[in-house]
Amino acid sequence: METAQNLLKKAQEDIQPFIHRTPVLTSRLIDEISGAELYFKCENFQRMGAFKMRGAANAILNLPEEKRKKGVVTHSSGNFAQALSLAAKNIGIPAYIVMPDTAPEVKKAAVRTYGGKITECPSTLKDREETANKIQDETGATFIHPSNDLDVIYGQGTAALELLQDFPDLDYVVCPVGGGGLIAGTALAVKYFGRNCKCYGAEPMEADDAWRSLQTGKIETNETANTMADGLKTHLGDKNFPIILENVSDIIRVSEEEIFQALKLIWERMKIVVEPSSSTALAAVLREKELFRNKKTGIIISGGNVDLSRLPF
Template sequence: MEYNKQQLEQVLYDIEPYTHRTPVLKSRLINEISGSDIWFKCENFQRMGAFKMRGAANAILNLSKEQQDKGVVTHSSGNFAQALSLAAKSLGVPAYIVMPDSAPEVKKAAVRTYGGKITECPSTLKDREDAANQIQQQTGATFIHPSNDTNVILGQGTAAIELLQEQPDLDFIITPVGGGGLIAGTALAAKFFGRNCKCVGAEPLEADDAWRSMQSGNIESNSSANTIADGLKTQLGDLNFPIILEDVDDIIRVTEAEIKSAMKLIWERMKIVIEPSSAVALAAVLKESQLFKGKKLGIIISGGNVDLKKLQEMIS
């Protein structure tokens, strides 16, 4: 599919009533440690606490009135479940959310708060897909994939557009890589709105399917994914992967210790709560500091939905 600047500008305009223009923060100390000049785009302050609100809103807005009346469905145990529920509620659209029965009660409660109608199922991907298909057949709802959907990808890219509107001279934008929607949208934003701005991904070494996919040219998967960055355990899709191959400059892998260290640094020095997946981008900058030395960087803080009961576990 061909993408253009006007298309992304329209998406930014369309979702504006349903999303926050999140703040951009800096830290003098982190700049000194990294040797670079970093602007943090804080999507942890987005509605429902993560960037995924952008893509969810855009996906629903691009449905016909008939489709909206019948509702939307997705399967997710994390941020997209909350994002689609809230976006649907904001637009007066029914939202059906398939969640694994093993999902934390705090996440289920959040989805219900946002108006999502939960169907629980076993945690396998097949069970999730089967449950979503059954809901589609019963209700006529439209399935929205959390990351491998064109309108979701374009919506996620608006965070980087806003960042580049404030700081147009960035040399790099670094973003976490999970299902590929955020980095694909960010890469398009850097391409059309940046001034020779490169897009770099960051990924846990324990779940490095995107890095391996870029090496092989094919979508790879993880046999296991033992990482604290639980939002990054999903794999790339056939719609976002071609964008990543063409427009992402590199993907940097980081260890669990590096993720925890970066997260702790942001908590302590910036006084903001971020989730482990968000810390992966700063971890990559600190690991490859020579690559970024003296450069102007944008980092997408992807979200801040943390289970407060697990705070100590996350940094120990």
């Protein structure tokens, strides 16, 4: 059996033609404010604007040729729908995207731009699963889960792998926790490619299912999720949870105000557009100043897809 270490390296080699090696930015001012030494891995500059391109490409490339050419299917109304569409287009296979009929037109348009074939359905989990099953039956396409899939997890882990190749002596890597794909992959990259490096998650208090899952030892869900970090409302799955439980040092919860202030700091001082979900990681570092003081800390900026139909000025 191949080790996670080899699978991460293989993912990096395989997906390389389909992704950008994203830059790592630093900010003297944010270092001063935080007291830490921060390295921002900017997946907002990734193709289609988020790290999800990595996992989507890796999942498709790991399908056997015969299955792959029949295409892939997922249900998502967020970045993964766009990522799977674009990765499939670039690899030359069809992508079928199940979206709730309530999804904003701008998100549907983005999926169409990237070549995804949309099927709309009512927005219950049952309807989405039934619709995805029906598409699988009709087309032979393979279902790819946005976060609870080992090939997706290894793909997402390549962001931290690249970061550790550039900066091998990081003390910590912090990333946002949503469905668990990114943090599971990041934790594996930290384990196998870091030197005494630890992985922390950052999660909104308003959607702290992963934090509670670490407390209870079983997958918890959110009854409500009133957070601006709209990429982080989903819960963990049976593939990524054991990895997280074993390899993540802790999950730091942050308030909506802390997420907003960190977002503002990144936009105003670093002059880059990032999603609120991304800024939870910086918010966590600013909240736990003692922990991160003088530590070389990698921050995974997960993406930059925000709706700017209204500008702030």
